[in-house]
Amino acid sequence: MTRMLDKMKLIGPGILVAATGVGAGDLATGALTGSLLGVAILWAVIVGALFKYAMNEGLTRWQLATETTLLEGCFRYFGTIFLLAFLAYLILWTYFVSAALMSACGVVMHAILPVFGSPENDKWYWGILHSLVAVALVFTGGYRLFEKVMTVCIGVMFVTVVLTAIAIQPNLLEVLSGIFWPTIPHADGQGINWTIALLGGIGGTLTILCYGYWIREEGRVSLKDLPTCRIDLASGYLMTAIFGMAMVVIGSEIVIEKGASSKTIVVIAEKLQEVFGNYGTPMKWVFLVGAWGAVASSLLGVWQSVPYLFADVYESLTARFAKRDRHPVNVRSWPYRLYLISMAFIPILALSTNFKSLQKIYAICGALLIPLLAIVLLILGNSSRMIGRENRNPLWSNALLGVALLFFSVAGLLALAEVFRVEPMTVK
Secondary structure, eight states: OHHHHHHHHHTHHHHHHHHHHOOHHHHHHHHHHHHHHGGGGHHHHHHHHHHHHHHHHHHHHHHHHHSSOHHHHHHHHHOHHHHHHHHHHHHHHHHHHHHHHHHHHHHHHHHHOOOSSSHHHHHHHHHHHHHHHHHHHHHHHHHHHHHHHHHHHHHHHHHHHHHHHHHTOOOHHHHHHHHHSOOOOOGGGTHHHHHHHHHHHSSOSGGGGGHHHHHHHTTOOSGGGHHHHHHHHHHHHHHHHHHHHHHHHHHHTSOOOSOOSHHHHHHHHHHHHHHTGGGHHHHHHHHHHHHHHHHHHHHHHHHHHHHHHHHHHHHHHHHHHHTOOOOOOOTTSHHHHHHHHHHHHGGGGGGGOOOHHHHHHHHHHHHHHHHHHHHHHHHHTTOHHHHOGGGSOOHHHHHHHHHHHHHHHHHHHHHHHHHTOOOOOOOO
16 A cells, blocks of 8 residues: 555656646547547547647756746746746636636536526536635645645546446447557548647646646655656656547547537537436436546646746746845745635636637637747757756657647647638528
C-alpha cells in the first residue's frame, strides 16, 4: 500500500492535468467527431495529447532550469506589453470559461437530480452551488485537499466513461486501424475540420500553464526533478488520450446533431439508453456520473489553478514598478484569493445572458493561444542565454512543437472562419 501511495504521489500533478484539461467541451467534441467520422480518427486523439505533452514538457524544463515560471520568462524576454496583453486575455478567458463550466455542471446535474423546477433553474442553482463548493475546498484545504478531491473525480470519470466505451463492444480491428493507420474520412468535406478540432480539443488550453505551479506545490524545483515530471506528464496525457478515445468510440455508435455544448452530454446519455436496450438505463446513469466527474473536476481544477496565473502576472508587474523582490505565488496570497472569488461570482451574470459579440472576441483569443504558446516555447526553449545551452529543446521537442504550431495555427484559422461565417438569409 505504501509503495502504491508513493507512485500516486509521483504522478499527482499529471492527474490534475488530465482532470482539469477534460471538460464538457472535450466530451462533446470527442463524441461529435466520433459520430461524424467514426473510430478511423482515433489516431488524432493520440497526436493531440502528444502535442500537449511536448508543450508541457517544454514549460516544465524551462521552469526547472531557470527557477522561474514561463510567465516570468515571457516578462523578461518580451516585456511589459506582452504580460498586459496576456492579462487581458486571461480575464476574458476566465469570464467565459467559468460561466461555461458552471453551466455544464448545472446541465448535467439537471439530468441526474432535477430538484429546482426547470432546466434553467437547475442550470443556475446547481452551477452556482458547484462554484461555491469549489471555492470552499480551495480556501479551506489548499493544494493537498484539492489534489485528493481531484483524484477521486478523475477516477470516477475515467472508469465510468471507459467502461461505457468497452460495453459498446466496438469492432476491435477497426479500433486498432483507427489508432495505427492514420486516415481522415471525407464526411462531405468536413473531415479535416473535425480532425483538427479533435487534435486541439483534447487536453486543455490555458490550463497547460498551470502545471508549473502544481509541481512547485509538490516541491519539484530543480532539473533533477525533470525525469519525474516527464513520467508524471506522460501518465496524465496517456489518461487524457484514453479518455478522449473512449468518447470517440462512444460517439461512433450514436447519431448526434452538430453544435457542441454541455447539453450534448445529456443527449449522448439518452442515445446510449437506446443503444444498450435492456441495459440502457443503467448505462445511461453510469455515463452521466462519469460526465459529472469530468465537468466537476474541470471546474474545480480551473478554480484552483487559474488564480495562480493572475497572481503571477500581478507579482511580475508590481515587483517591477515598485522595484522590489517578487513575493511567492501561493494559494494564500491576496491576489490569488481575490481572483478566485471574482471568477466564482462575476461569471454568474453570463448564465442567463447572450454575449454574441464578446464571444467572437473570445473565440479569436482562444484560436491564438496555443499557437502563441508553441512560439514562446520554441523561442525561449532554444535560447542558450535564457535557459542554458545544455537545457535547450531537444530535437524531438522542437519537431513536435513545430508540427503543433502548424496544426494549431490551421485550427485557429478554421475557428475564426467559423466565427465570422455569414449565415445565408432565409425567407419566412
